[in-house]
Amino acid sequence: MSGPARAGVVVIGAGPAGLTAARELARQGLAPLVLEKDGIVGGLARTEQYKGFQFDMGGHRFFTKVDEVQKIWQDVLGADFLRRPRMSRIYYNRRFFNYPLKPFNALAGLGIGRSLLVVLSYLRWQLFPYREEHTFEQWVTNRFGRRLFETFFKTYTEKVWGIPCSELRAEWAAQRIKDLSLRSAVVSMFLKPRRTIKTLIEEFDYPRLGPGMMWRAVTEEIHRLGGAVRLHREVVGIRRTGARVDSVVVAGERGEEEVAGDHFLSSMPVTQLVLRLSPPAPEPVREAARRLSYRDFLTVCLIVDRPDPFPDNWIYVHSPEVQVGRIQNFRSWSPEMVPDPAKASLGLEYFCSEGDALWTMPDAELIRLGKEELERIGLARASEITDGCVFRVPKAYPVYDATYREHLDTVRQFVDGLENLQTIGRNGLHRYNNQDHAMLTGLLAVRNFTDGARHDLWSVNTEPEYHEEVGVTEADAAALEDQITEIFPRLDGLALGAATGAVTGALLCLATLLLVLKGGPVVGPRLGLLAQFLPGYTVTAAGSLLGLLYGFLGGFVAGWSFATLRNLALFFSLAFLRRRAQRQLLKRFLEFV
Amino acid sequence: MARDTKDLESLVLVRVVRLNAVVTGLVTGLLAGLALFVATNWLVLKGGPVVGPHLALLGQYFIGYRVSFVGSLIGFAWAFGVGFVAGTAVVWIYNWLTRLRAPAGVGRG
Numbered sequence: 001m002s003g004p005a006r007a008g009v010v011v012i013g014a015g016p017a018g019l020t021a022a023r024e025l026a027r028q029g030l031a032p033l034v035l036e037k038d039g040i041v042g043g044l045a046r047t048e049q050y051k052g053f054q055f056d057m058g059g060h061r062f063f064t065k066v067d068e069v070q071k072i073w074q075d076v077l078g079a080d081f082l083r084r085p086r087m088s089r090i091y092y093n094r095r096f097f098n099y100p101l102k103p104f105n106a107l108a109g110l111g112i113g114r115s116l117l118v119v120l121s122y123l124r125w126q127l128f129p130y131r132e133e134h135t136f137e138q139w140v141t142n143r144f145g146r147r148l149f150e151t152f153f154k155t156y157t158e159k160v161w162g163i164p165c166s167e168l169r170a171e172w173a174a175q176r177i178k179d180l181s182l183r184s185a186v187v188s189m190f191l192k193p194r195r196t197i198k199t200l201i202e203e204f205d206y207p208r209l210g211p212g213m214m215w216r217a218v219t220e221e222i223h224r225l226g227g228a229v230r231l232h233r234e235v236v237g238i239r240r241t242g243a244r245v246d247s248v249v250v251a252g253e254r255g256e257e258e259v260a261g262d263h264f265l266s267s268m269p270v271t272q273l274v275l276r277l278s279p280p281a282p283e284p285v286r287e288a289a290r291r292l293s294y295r296d297f298l299t300v301c302l303i304v305d306r307p308d309p310f311p312d313n314w315i316y317v318h319s320p321e322v323q324v325g326r327i328q329n330f331r332s333w334s335p336e337m338v339p340d341p342a343k344a345s346l347g348l349e350y351f352c353s354e355g356d357a358l359w360t361m362p363d364a365e366l367i368r369l370g371k372e373e374l375e376r377i378g379l380a381r382a383s384e385i386t387d388g389c390v391f392r393v394p395k396a397y398p399v400y401d402a403t404y405r406e407h408l409d410t411v412r413q414f415v416d417g418l419e420n421l422q423t424i425g426r427n428g429l430h431r432y433n434n435q436d437h438a439m440l441t442g443l444l445a446v447r448n449f450t451d452g453a454r455h456d457l458w459s460v461n462t463e464p465e466y467h468e469e470v471g472v473t474e475a476d477a478a479a480l481e482d483q484i485t486e487i488f489p490r491l492d493g494l495a496l497g498a499a500t501g502a503v504t505g506a507l508l509c510l511a512t513l514l515l516v517l518k519g520g521p522v523v524g525p526r527l528g529l530l531a532q533f534l535p536g537y538t539v540t541a542a543g544s545l546l547g548l549l550y551g552f553l554g555g556f557v558a559g560w561s562f563a564t565l566r567n568l569a570l571f572f573s574l575a576f577l578r579r580r581a582q583r584q585l586l587k588r589f590l591e592f593v
Numbered sequence: 594m595a596r597d598t599k600d601l602e603s604l605v606l607v608r609v610v611r612l613n614a615v616v617t618g619l620v621t622g623l624l625a626g627l628a629l630f631v632a633t634n635w636l637v638l639k640g641g642p643v644v645g646p647h648l649a650l651l652g653q654y655f656i657g658y659r660v661s662f663v664g665s666l667i668g669f670a671w672a673f674g675v676g677f678v679a680g681t682a683v684v685w686i687y688n689w690l691t692r693l694r695a696p697a698g699v700g701r702g
Contacts, residue, residue, distance in 0.1 A: 489610040490609060503686070506682075514654060
């Protein structure tokens, strides 16, 4: 190996985060070098191709609350976006349920008896919830009851994550599902949904040829602007001097080479990054990295010899008797994903772990398994499947198990100490970010580097999901939340009672004294009628003192009652709002899994 | 659920709201002023041999007030003033008492 090649900024990984960062750098004339270990761009949002059929790995709807990301999408693809209707269902117990859940459809599917049990279970867990919420199972059960949890959430979640819900951290749900917070519910009460935003729940934008179309276009733009994206280049070593990264060792088709750089942005799994450092990271950090784990999936792509086996974009498969977790119908995503109008292409997603039985199963067997399960579910006959292929997606989901937080903190502390390296993207941050948030981490990392900004990339993806439904800006919501915090705390009944009493007593005392001072043959005959209600009261100097006392007592009762009733009403209305937010979540829960 | 309930409790049951004295004064002043304005004109419109003899007694406190349209305007001004002072005073005392009653570090809404 001769002297290392040199690049100003080296970006590791050509997924949404890496390419977005590289595009931004290229637009600023910084000519980044992007190193991608696969032979295709897009990372977890890539679109694979087989005989002209396009296969989206996971199904990526293009919807974001981040204006900058939306602008990039429009700038890059613009007219190549299609507005697609959304349809999805759940398959469970040999029945299909609409998803998002609809009460009557769910009732019809479950039957009266089971529906009743669901309601009773819900009430039981509302009245006697788990006191502490450590696990995902506890988190969901407390909100929806055990029956609903077991019917609609347990099997699918366990298929996706490969561990029992009782071992999945509640924190994972808390990060993915933000719209349950009381504060969010209250904000949504004040900000009514805009119809145009709401329709995005029922429709979505999608590139004609899948998300890979976006990333191919971004790659072309990077090249055009003087940057470079190199495929089949895996970073197998990161060389550093103390806290400064000097270069990366890249394994490619022609052996290894060293690439030096001034600044590094890494979207490779942070665990690999730590383990590939030279000199090595301290052993506790390496051990923490080894303990962080991922969930992987593979897609069995099947070509069906009829145009429309079913109308859905995708179907969640909860039934435990089949291993498939989700089925994509790519024509419903975009007709241009399927080159032959007489055929359909389906993607059967199997969630697994690298090295397990599913992951290592030969492609031919996986295709056979896919055919069998498709027929068992009743979506197509095995004889209708004319062709198929398999794509494996390693490290698709960072796992939030019981100890991940502690290990991630150790890794993060070390990585943050590397002065010219930033980690970005889902796997770079070991955070379950969607495509748009991954892109945002890339953008912010570039600003940290070029503008000296201090964005905390680890905290991207903190804004509540309710924004998706109500369509408000961050600034609107933040301002409103501040106001709400000032408005909604309780009134102090004793203080309000005492204050009202003091003022009422003072007014009655002054009114009495004023008439006494004015004098006359009969002093205050009408005000004196108050004696009918206030025994002993007279329009005299002494009576004014008694009036002060009576006024205080009456005012106190009025003020205290007002505060108490107001607090009660507030409590119940907030509890109602929280229930409403929970119902909204129940309808769309699986999208967060 | 447990966490949400804690949120709810911390927001509604633990923290105490502080009120804005000027805003409350304006509201109570406007309500009092409008009430007297409407009540006066209601009696004026009803008419009769003696218009609003009892309401007219307010004239003992509100100088210049009488049960007529012009009187309703004067009454509005007086009632607004008294309502404003009363409302502001209630809130001022309320805020003062909540400050006294709140333990250190707690109580700000």
